[in-house]
Amino acid sequence: MTDRYHHGDLPNALRSAAVDVITEQGLGHFSLREVARRAGVSHTAPAHHFGDVQGLLTSLATQGFDTLYDVTTAAIAGETDPAERLTVMGQAYVSLATEYPAHCQVMFRTDVVDPDDADLSIAGMRAYGVLHGVVAELIASEGLDADPDVASELCWATVQGLVVLGPKLELIEARTGRPPSTTSDRVRRLTDLMLDGIRHSSASDA
Amino acid sequence: MTDRYHHGDLPNALRSAAVDVITEQGLGHFSLREVARRAGVSHTAPAHHFGDVQGLLTSLATQGFDTLYDVTTAAIAGETDPAERLTVMGQAYVSLATEYPAHCQVMFRTDVVDPDDADLSIAGMRAYGVLHGVVAELIASEGLDADPDVASELCWATVQGLVVLGPKLELIEARTGRPPSTTSDRVRRLTDLMLDGIRHSSASDA
DNA sequence: GTGACAACTTGTCACTGTCAAGACCACTCG
DNA sequence: CGAGTGGTCTTGACAGTGACAAGTTGTCAC
Numbered sequence: 030m031t032d033r034y035h036h037g038d039l040p041n042a043l044r045s046a047a048v049d050v051i052t053e054q055g056l057g058h059f060s061l062r063e064v065a066r067r068a069g070v071s072h073t074a075p076a077h078h079f080g081d082v083q084g085l086l087t088s089l090a091t092q093g094f095d096t097l098y099d100v101t102t103a104a105i106a107g108e109t110d111p112a113e114r115l116t117v118m119g120q121a122y123v124s125l126a127t128e129y130p131a132h133c134q135v136m137f138r139t140d141v142v143d144p145d146d147a148d149l150s151i152a153g154m155r156a157y158g159v160l161h162g163v164v165a166e167l168i169a170s171e172g173l174d175a176d177p178d179v180a181s182e183l184c185w186a187t188v189q190g191l192v193v194l195g196p197k198l199e200l201i202e203a204r205t206g207r208p209p210s211t212t213s214d215r216v217r218r219l220t221d222l223m224l225d226g227i228r229h230s231s232a233s234d235a
Numbered sequence: 236m237t238d239r240y241h242h243g244d245l246p247n248a249l250r251s252a253a254v255d256v257i258t259e260q261g262l263g264h265f266s267l268r269e270v271a272r273r274a275g276v277s278h279t280a281p282a283h284h285f286g287d288v289q290g291l292l293t294s295l296a297t298q299g300f301d302t303l304y305d306v307t308t309a310a311i312a313g314e315t316d317p318a319e320r321l322t323v324m325g326q327a328y329v330s331l332a333t334e335y336p337a338h339c340q341v342m343f344r345t346d347v348v349d350p351d352d353a354d355l356s357i358a359g360m361r362a363y364g365v366l367h368g369v370v371a372e373l374i375a376s377e378g379l380d381a382d383p384d385v386a387s388e389l390c391w392a393t394v395q396g397l398v399v400l401g402p403k404l405e406l407i408e409a410r411t412g413r414p415p416s417t418t419s420d421r422v423r424r425l426t427d428l429m430l431d432g433i434r435h436s437s438a439s440d441a
Numbered sequence: 442g443t444g445a446c447a448a449c450t451t452g453t454c455a456c457t458g459t460c461a462a463g464a465c466c467a468c469t470c471g
Numbered sequence: 472c473g474a475g476t477g478g479t480c481t482t483g484a485c486a487g488t489g490a491c492a493a494g495t496t497g498t499c500a501c
Contacts, residue, residue, distance in 0.1 A: 034496050035448065055346025056263075061489065071450050073490080078448090082489070134346065137399050140261025144402070157407060175428070178413065182404060183425045186396030193343050193395050196350070198388060201363060207384065218438070219389050222381070226432025232424070240465055241479065267458065277481050279459080284479090288458070443501085450495065457488065464481070471474090 040078045040088075042068040047089055051131035056138065061085070086135055087143045093132030094152035097125060101159045111167040115184070116220040118163050120213050122188040126195055127212070133192060160185055168227065175230035183226070187219055246284045246294075248274040253295055257337035262344070267291070292341055293349045299338030300358035303331060307365045317373040321390065322426040324369050326419050328394040332401055333418070339398055366391055374433065381436035389432070393425055 036042060046067035051059055061082050062072040079085040104121035105114040126133050135142060143149065164184055165177040191198075195212065202209060210218075242248060252273035257265055267288050268278040285291040310327035311320040332339050341348060349355065370390055371383040397404075401418065408415060416424075 034450095035498085039448080057344065057347035060487085062487075072488090073451085074449055076490080137403070138263065139402065140340065141263035150406075153403065154407070154410065178411075179424050179428060182421070183393060183428050185404075186394075186400055186425060187389060187392045188396070189399050190392030190394070190396030193399060194392055196345065197343070197359065197363075198391075200356075201360070204360065205384075215388070218385050219392060221438055222385060222389050222429075222432045222436060224432070225435045225437055226428045226430070229431045229435040230428060231431055232427055240481095241467085245479085266456085268456080278457090279482085280480055282459080445500090446498090448495100448497080450493100452493085453491085455488100455490095457486100459486095460484085462481100462483085464479100466479075467477095469474105469476085471472105 036070060039068065039070065043075050043085065044089060044092065047085055048131040051134055056134040083141060083143055086141050087146045087149055089132060090135045090142045091149045091152045093129065093136040094156045096129055096132055097156040098159060105163060111170045112224055114163050115167055116217050118160065119188050119220045120216045123191045123212055123216050126192045173228060175227045176232060180227050183223060187223060191216065242276060245274065245276065249281050249291065250295060250298065253291055254337040257340055262340040289347060289349055292347050293352045293355055295338060296341045296348045297355045297358045299335065299342040300362045302335055302338060303328065303362040304365060311369060317376045318430055320369050321373055322423050324366065325394050325426045326422045329397045329418055329422050332398045379434060381433045382438060386433050389429060393429060397422065
């Protein structure tokens with residue numbers, strides 16, 4: 030690879046190197062030159078494929094949403110009970126924080142990612158579609174009154190909040206002398222409470 | 236001010252300039268030299284007060300949690316109904332995203348902020364204490380079975396998720412042809428659904 | 442073989458954060 | 472009042488950064 034002029038698969042090598050750099054050093058210490066070094070090319074080679082830093086990070090964010098789609102789709106494929114599908118989908122969502130920390134750091138960062146990128150928008154909507162589908166199916170299968178859009182927003186906000194707050198909640202747990210939770214248990218407890226709300230929704234479908 | 240050697244209130248001038256820079260350009264384009272320029276001092280002057288970039292951003296994050304404590308405390312001070320206190324507290328929390336965008340961008344960024352900073356930890360726990368207090372009071376006043384810790388986690392995750400997802404939810408709303416929501420209405424809908432869950436919790440206090 | 446284009450390198454520049462040394466200022470104490 | 476001390480700031484320097492422009496290499500179609 031180092032004795033050929035053309036890399037052969039540079040876009041993917043750069044994305045992979047970017048994931049490693051962000052995972053190890055955090056997004057705040059990201060460096061395009063370090064990524065290029067790890068991919069074994071000159072520091073301006075990424076410009077051809079991604080334009081600038083924003084282009085590369087936007088590509089990573091898109092990959093993040095695609096991954097989210099994949100893991101949530103896979104999680105619910107093994108379940109038939111609608112309530113359990115909601116829980117395993119939530120667990121898959123929150124598992125991104127530990128399994129794909131680099132993508133997680135990038136996905137909602139409108140300060141470094143182009144929010145108007147077409148591929149990114151499509152990937153985001155698609156991922157949201159899984160969540161909305163699971164929620165809507167639950168409501169339909171149990172003949173519930175809750176608004177699927179509102180319930181989906183609650184679910185999404187909750188799991189996304191858990192992605193951000195994970196370490197903080199563990200700290201609070203330790204500080205207040207409670208037994209440590211696994212992420213899965215925490216997600217299950219919260220989706221159970223959400224399910225309670227959705228099943229007993231007092232709102233009309235106005 | 237520019238004709239005296241000593242600035243007189245440099246730490247606050249730097250924090251204020253940092254807020255402006257982050258608000259205008261996003262955290263991803265933060266520059267310590269730009270902050271120093273705006274404060275009218277040399278580019279290394281901030282080092283004496285904050286050490287390095289991490290120190291300044293950590294100070295901002297701490298300020299963010301203190302502000303969160305202030306706005307949530309103020310919001311609930313005008314309410315006596317426990318359920319309404321939860322909603323207005325949620326609205327106050329989410330309003331940080333528009334009223335204090337710079338602080339919001341910094342508060343949970345463990346890649347650029349020192350998560351072990353003592354002042355930051357204290358401020359974070361204190362802000363969480365407001366939320367937990369409101370939830371616990373609600374549960375006690377209505378004689379509910381829900382676990383206050385679990386319910387607090389749900390509330391916190393939800394409002395924090397809304398802070399991150401705000402623009403995305405507006406986009407989805409527009410894409411699916413639904414009428415636009417104000418943030419306050421959205422928060423109210425979600426806290427209503429959470430309240431439904433808390434009031435009908437199927438979990439025991441194990 | 443030639444021309445066009447994609448993919449990459451090299452050279453350069455302004456800007457960045459940090460380090461170290463120096464300068465300025467305010468206060469205390471003899 | 473003057474010296475000493477310590478806090479506060481400036482200056483100078485350096486390695487590293489992203490982006491721009493020009494140049495080089497390689498592949499493919501004709």
